[in-house]
Amino acid sequence: MEAAPALSIAQLAQRPLVTPSRPTALRMLLERHMVDASCRPLIAMEVVGVSSILELVSEGIGLAVLPEHVVRSAPQPGRYMLHRIGAGPTEQGWLVPSARRATTPTQQVLMDLLRTQMALLRASTRIRA
Secondary structure: OEEEEEEEEHHHHHHHHEEEEOOOOOHHHHHHHHOOOOOEEEEEEEEOOOOHHHHHHHOOOOOOOOOOOHHHHOOOHHHHHHHHEEEOOOOOOOOOOOOOOOHHHHHHHHOHHHHHHHHHHHHHHHHHH
């Protein structure tokens, strides 16, 4: 699988996209980032199912915004190129424990570790920028 140059949200907005139908989490996240960048996505096609999205991408219909592990674990991953979007994993993320169960000590340690690592990542990205 070939790694390709990073794309900004503005550059991504100029390319045709094959996206999941609304209101999937991935589609809503894409649209939120587009709005934040004062852009609108150019939707070439909306489909249901990752395998359908990947097939349409391989046929040249457009680009797709998918998690890296989905592409790497797809049949014939060499049919695709990976473009990082933006500056990397420094965006806002959410830790989502259950509201119906008490957080275990192990979960608490993991959440603290994630918070610490994300803060370090954000700090190192600001230093390099």
